[in-house]
Amino acid sequence: MQGSEKAERIQELAKRRGLFWPSYEIYGGLSGFVTFGPLGTVLKHKIEEKFREFYTRPLSILEIESSVILPSKIFEASGHVEHFKEPMVECTKCKRKLRVDHLLEEQAGMSDTETEKLNLAELQNEMEKRGVRCAECGGVLGKPKYFMTMFTTTIGPYSDALGYGRPEAAQGIFVEFRRLWEQARERLPFGVVQIGHALRNEISPRQGPIRLREFTIMDLEFFFDPNDPECTQLEKVETETLRLVRAEAKLRGEKEPIEVTVKEALQKGYVKAEWQAYFMALSKRFLVDLGVPDEKQRFMEKLDWEKAHYAAQSFDQEIYLERWGWTEVSGYAYRTDFDLKRHMEFSGVDMRAFKEGRRFIPHVVEPSFGSDRLVYVVLEYAYQAKKDRVLLRLPRELAPIHIGVYPLVGKDGLPEKAWQIRQMLASEGFAAEYDESGSIGRRYARADEVGTPLGITIDYDSLKDDTITIRDRDSWKQVRTHIGQLVDLLHAYFNYKKEFEDLGQLVRD
């Protein structure tokens, strides 16, 4: 199966089974917007919850929730008004507006590392030299200019009260640093996370669920004393290996990652901040838990001209996707004191921390994820064809539906018995779906393709001896067990304390 074919099949499945779909289809759609359906919303929330489990709980990181619309002043201070822009060109013939760097990459084979280095004049020069034309109609292109990729609005009835849609949730944290410092009892280090919608007014997004104009960002800002940058959690990750592509290797045109332990990466100075290395190691494990093996992950260091304006050192965590190749799923920016310093300058308010008589601006490292893109990543890595059918081998804790409950036939009291079991499981907190329509094989297939790990079938024997069969999504094996033990067994299974084979007596085909 080709990468693009797999991507299409996943998107077809996603639409058909209500994982996600392009928004506002009845009005012809609008690129860059997707709607998460019932199963997709649960999956997305579970990924976000897993993020909390990995990153926030071990360090008692504080979670906050601030607004998506912010006054312009904040993004002037943060540097976004100046830097958050992309080069755009208009076709003189069809009037379409396109991204210059993407045109150069697609039509002239330039890399993004090359295009990102160029200013407007240089971009125009390259376009002319390489004969780049409109991707839609082949028309001659006009002069490139910058397009600011923040959504703009007006707050309240005064036309000068400019506001922006946030392109990142980080600023909502930085501007509240004084209150958060109080909540952290004025002790460093501490971290603050925000999970919420973010907006990027992309010029012409064309990558379905991968590049969105509205998406959910998970920004974690971790504040520490630059004079005391030691990571207290390092021993938990120091032997973890990271696959790094360093900036200097990229400059030489190398793309193969080197494999180093966290300890080595720090000793050799490949990663500048210990806390940054800690979060990178955590992220590798997070993605492994989401179903992406180590060898399909890498960390790309950004070159000076590729980095965001606020970053002293920056890595992208990339995951290999069959359709889109190596794709960023998270970023690790060492933001130093940049943001707090700028807000201190622009607001006139003291943003310093103090410790033993010393006043200083804390440094910040930031891991940042988009949960929508992770939904796609999880689906791609879970997607598997088996005998003409689709299995979604979701990690069991991510499955939107835990258990299907099926009466073998729709009569003779089997539906009632099955419904009782469904209600019992629901009251125990399981997402249990009752399904009696169609053949039992069709019901299994429906459950398999949305990744439901277990199916319980109620048959005539169930009425006699209170036993049922449990079917495994991945192996299609079945075990028989007593209803009285079901709840305990299922809790153990979903907490990874038991495997499928431990759930009962294997049934011979």
Add this chain to the structure above:
Amino acid sequence: MQGSEKAERIQELAKRRGLFWPSYEIYGGLSGFVTFGPLGTVLKHKIEEKFREFYTRPLSILEIESSVILPSKIFEASGHVEHFKEPMVECTKCKRKLRVDHLLEEQAGMSDTETEKLNLAELQNEMEKRGVRCAECGGVLGKPKYFMTMFTTTIGPYSDALGYGRPEAAQGIFVEFRRLWEQARERLPFGVVQIGHALRNEISPRQGPIRLREFTIMDLEFFFDPNDPECTQLEKVETETLRLVRAEAKLRGEKEPIEVTVKEALQKGYVKAEWQAYFMALSKRFLVDLGVPDEKQRFMEKLDWEKAHYAAQSFDQEIYLERWGWTEVSGYAYRTDFDLKRHMEFSGVDMRAFKEGRRFIPHVVEPSFGSDRLVYVVLEYAYQAKKDRVLLRLPRELAPIHIGVYPLVGKDGLPEKAWQIRQMLASEGFAAEYDESGSIGRRYARADEVGTPLGITIDYDSLKDDTITIRDRDSWKQVRTHIGQLVDLLHAYFNYKKEFEDLGQLVRD
């Protein structure tokens, strides 16, 4: 304590303890925006989770997540572009812009029922007749005009691609009806809920956490066949009493609610749709569970000219707040087929359901809440002064921190023992906070004011016999119990299977 004093104390507490605060204070703030801090975010999420428990689980209601920014077409179809506006007037002297209806209410004692009936000319007439002046500088006011209270933006690089910030999450559900109908397996009735940020560009919001420009909306759209409007859940609520103020009573100037059972309300035609009555009864119980007694709740029916443009019948659930009086916390609109019909007209796409050969547009009832406002409501009803100190008597399942863990003194191995217990509780899923700073009395006080239900103190005896004391937030009583039993006892307590007195041996003062 005066209502306004209590409101100020709650807001002071909210700021100091990180529940919520006005956003962007370092830039002078901006009315209509609040930031939820670490404890507030947990409380808000718990309220949202409780909403799911009450409304969505019993009916297997589908949850989706769609965008905050939508193309203009959708709000043209929905009628918002035409109707979502407020009368505004500019002061000729200080140039401030103010809401005409609020000025008439504040300066001329008119009711909102009266002002909502008036068009622009009539509003101007009333202003002149009653000598209404600028609330800020006393200046003469200009001519009233309408201000559209949706945030406006442009999507992508084309200036004609108008977009709006959604003032409600409902439209994100209606436009996706076809896909959702499929997900509901083409069977009515079914419900879809969305919990997410919404935006209303208020002219001059001045009620702190009560009237926000950005807030979290919880919109539930429940679709049913108008020829088969029977509520299958009615027997679960039919004896529940509702305190209603009917439209016709309001017209006679009456404000006292009548008390009727759900059954009576339907029989007498006070509530038109059975499903609407069902959700109203559920909401009464929901608010009781959040801490608001029955007698502090009422349902106000809206008059024809007060109703939203899409509603055939509409109620507001109001809660009595000491500072702001009767305040809307949720709305119940019987939207009939209005929205689906309009989207069908505007998009040309068939939005009908079918059943036994019949094609028809489903009807919709909608309960709609704002979770931010509920946070304030919960705080006001939980707030209590006791002996010069503050108790936040939060329902135990809403408390952001379940348990405080305190070593009696900060030496002799007590902190280590206490930390072990904290870790054990955390691994069992409890939000347990370790605190060793300050006197034990101060630590209790700190926990009481954020509503932590239980406190565990480790003393010298704990080292000898593995017993600890548990302290109750509300009664300040203490019981002594064995560490080995702690986890089971606490699970039972937080699941309301045990009361405080059941947790151990009462300690005499």
